Amino acid sequence: MVNKDAMEPFTTAFANAWHLIWTADADLMGVLALSFQVTGLAVLVSCLIGFPLGAILGVGRFAGRSASLVAINALMGLPPVVVGLGLYLLLSRAGPLGVFGLLYTPTAMVIAQTVLVTPIVAALTAQVTEEMHREYRDLFATMGMGQVQQAATLLWDGRFALTTAALAGTGRAFAEVGAVMIVGGNIDHVTRVMTTTIALETSRGELALALGLGLILLVLSLAINAGVMGLRNMGMRLAHG
Amino acid sequence: MADPLPFRPPAAAPVMPDRPAVRIEDLRLTRRWRKVIDGISADLGTPGCTAIMGPNGAGKSLLLRTIAGLEKPQGGTITFAWPPTPEKRRVALVFQRPVLLRRTALANLVHALRQFGVPRAARTDQAMALLERADLAHAAKTPARALSGGEQQRLALVRALGQAPDLLLLDEPSASLDPRATAALERLIRQAIHDGVRVLLITHDRGQARRLANRVVFLHAGRVTEDTPSDRFFDVAQSPQARAYLNGDLLL
Numbered sequence: 346m347v348n349k350d351a352m353e354p355f356t357t358a359f360a361n362a363w364h365l366i367w368t369a370d371a372d373l374m375g376v377l378a379l380s381f382q383v384t385g386l387a388v389l390v391s392c393l394i395g396f397p398l399g400a401i402l403g404v405g406r407f408a409g410r411s412a413s414l415v416a417i418n419a420l421m422g423l424p425p426v427v428v429g430l431g432l433y434l435l436l437s438r439a440g441p442l443g444v445f446g447l448l449y450t451p452t453a454m455v456i457a458q459t460v461l462v463t464p465i466v467a468a469l470t471a472q473v474t475e476e477m478h479r480e481y482r483d484l485f486a487t488m489g490m491g492q493v494q495q496a497a498t499l500l501w502d503g504r505f506a507l508t509t510a511a512l513a514g515t516g517r518a519f520a521e522v523g524a525v526m527i528v529g530g531n532i533d534h535v536t537r538v539m540t541t542t543i544a545l546e547t548s549r550g551e552l553a554l555a556l557g558l559g560l561i562l563l564v565l566s567l568a569i570n571a572g573v574m575g576l577r578n579m580g581m582r583l584a585h586g
Numbered sequence: 587m588a589d590p591l592p593f594r595p596p597a598a599a600p601v602m603p604d605r606p607a608v609r610i611e612d613l614r615l616t617r618r619w620r621k622v623i624d625g626i627s628a629d630l631g632t633p634g635c636t637a638i639m640g641p642n643g644a645g646k647s648l649l650l651r652t653i654a655g656l657e658k659p660q661g662g663t664i665t666f667a668w669p670p671t672p673e674k675r676r677v678a679l680v681f682q683r684p685v686l687l688r689r690t691a692l693a694n695l696v697h698a699l700r701q702f703g704v705p706r707a708a709r710t711d712q713a714m715a716l717l718e719r720a721d722l723a724h725a726a727k728t729p730a731r732a733l734s735g736g737e738q739q740r741l742a743l744v745r746a747l748g749q750a751p752d753l754l755l756l757d758e759p760s761a762s763l764d765p766r767a768t769a770a771l772e773r774l775i776r777q778a779i780h781d782g783v784r785v786l787l788i789t790h791d792r793g794q795a796r797r798l799a800n801r802v803v804f805l806h807a808g809r810v811t812e813d814t815p816s817d818r819f820f821d822v823a824q825s826p827q828a829r830a831y832l833n834g835d836l837l838l
Contacts, residue, residue, distance in 0.1 A: 484685040486656055488701045488749075489675045498697065502688045580688075582729075 361553030362560060373557055380538040383451055383525070384518040387458030388466075392511050395463045399470025399510075400496035404478050414471060420464035428460050429527030436528060449530035454538070457524035462514035469510035474499040505580025509573045516569050519562065605667045607631025607753040607784045608653055608677075613662035615648055615808075622648050623659065624808035631667075631753045635775070635785040637799035637816060639792075641831060644805040646788045647682075650755045653786070654679040668752070675702075678751035682758040684742035686730035691722055691741050694730045698745045716744040720774060736767025743774050747783070754778060756787045760794065772798060792832070796820060804828040 365373050402414055434440050436448040436456075447453045477499050478485075485495045500507065522540035529536035531545055539558045546555040606629035615623035623645045630636060630653070638646045651657045653664060654677055668676055687694050695713035704712055717723045720740040725733055730741060739759055746754060756775070760768040768791075775798055779785055789795050795802060795816060802819040804812040804827065811825035823829045 481685060481687070483651075483656055483679075483681065487654055487675075487677075487679045487746075488698065490701055494701065498687070 355552075358552035358556050362555075362557035365553060365557040366560065370554075370557075373554065375534060376537055376539055376542050376558065377561065379451065379536070380519065380540075383454045383538060384458060384515060387455045387462055387518050388511060388515050390455070390459045391462040391466045391514050394459075395466030395510070395514075396470050396500055396507060397496065398463075399467040399472075400474045400500050401492070402467070402471040403474030404492055404496045404499060414468075417464050417468045417471065421468050423461055423464065425457075425461060425521050425523035426527065428457055429524035432457050432460070432524065432528045448528060449532060449536060451529070451536055453528040454525040454536060457528045458518045458521060461521060461524060462518050465514045465517055466510050469513060470500075470503075470507055473503045473506045473510070477503055505576050508576045512569050512573050512576075516566060519565055519569075602667070603633055607667050609663075609665045609667075610653075611663045611665075613649070613652065613659050613664065615645070615652060615657060615659045617648075622808050623652070625662070626805075626808070626810055627662075628803060628810055628813060630786055630803070631784040632801060633782075633784060634800040635779050635787055635798045636801040636803055637795035638786060638788045638803050638805060639790070639795060639828075639831070640805035643807075645808040646805055647757050649805070650679065650757050650786060650788060653677065653753075654755055666753075675749060676752040677755065678746035678749045678753070679755040680739075680742050680746050680757065680759050682761050684738045686738060686741065689730060690727050691717060691730045691733065691737075692726040694741060695745055695748060698748050702749045704748075712748065716748050717741075719747075719777070720744040721770065734767070736763050736770060739763060739767070739771055740774060743771065747774075747778055751783060754783050754785045756785060758788050758790065760789070760791065768794070792820070804831070806831075 364370075399417075402410060402417065432453065433448065435442045436445070436453055437443055438448075447456070474496065478495070481495075481499070481502075485498070490498070520540065522544055525536075525538060526541050526544065529538070529541065531537055531541040537545075539562055543555045543558050543562075546552070546558075608631045609629050611627050613623050613626040614621065622643075626645070626649065638649065640646055648657055652659050656679075666676070687697060689697065692710070692713050695716050696709045699709045699712055700706075714723065714726065717726055720737075720743070722733075722737060722741060722744075725737060730738065733741065743756075743759065759775075760771050763771065772794065775785060775787070779798070785798070787795070787798060799816045802812070802814060802816045803810055804819070804823070804825060806825075806827040812819065812823060812828045814824065819828065820832070823832055
């Protein structure tokens, strides 16, 4: 039998969470806005680095390519807290980059997420471009295309698959908590994002905001996956009719 | 008569009529300890179309791929009638199965013309001219991979012609096409020959070789066993391998 008294805090929390979302609570919106800013910028920088890097790894034939591919694949599973710790040491006052005063700023969080997302984007890009390159290799050779031109062509032709890579990175960045908590410090109205707020509010027993943000995170996750599927289908239609 | 090829860099001097486009001497290629090209010497790319015939595994495709620079031979030399100019490729290759980018038919040609050094402002017009030549203007905005097999092969052929090659290598371009699509493709090949492009055509289709080629080079087991004008080849083939091939015997 369900204990109604025990369930009450949860139902109240859900109701309060829904109220926060429905009324566009200022704190909630602030946290959301910063999350989007940090993640958006991190994914953008990751794509700017990861797409060409992955394409070069996918197309290029050079010494150390296999080792680079193994390394980039291994980095996909980089533990966020280790990244956070490493960046903390680099960015802290006594660290080599301490002079820039970036610790506990959104910039530090962008850097942390970029470090985590770039290997994902680069590794997926390498996979996509390598597979396409097998198909296009002879054509490229007969056209006398250099490796940079080949990489550019593959990036354009694989754009829908690569958008999937970017969305996978976005999912990872949105859900990340360990690294941004360490380098951002979870400072109210400064470096507080969705995941760190959920962690903090849950530990304080304030479930409404945590639940509200959790619901939004879930919706975002669903939207990202739907976007991935939609883009894949659109890519198939455009490529093959 | 169709429009002339839309683009030819002024620096590319045509091959002298009495010279072959490519001279091959003692070409050797080994794959997994098997001699797939075993000392071929021939002057290829003479004016008109040369059909390269022979059974599967004779080394026809590898010969074309080697001429195109896609295979590195273990021995012998390949000398073109023009000095090496990396900025202008004068050999084009069309594969048996067309390799088309995941873009529209027009974008495929625009991309190729860009690689061939055509100025940006002229690319779309020249691409449309090539599409019209291939009777594909109506499919300009269609994804290239959604075209029919024959249309795809015509697109691949005009893409190669957009390079304004001196030597066009065709590796069984109509192997999987029906007669109507084959006829459309042959019209384009004939037009290219008429425009002065020298063609090396691999085909198993004797009718096609009769229709297009003025010379036949017959390969067997990585060697040239016969190199004669096509009418002579089909009337009185000299080598026993060519005779057996023409008779429909199984050449092992």
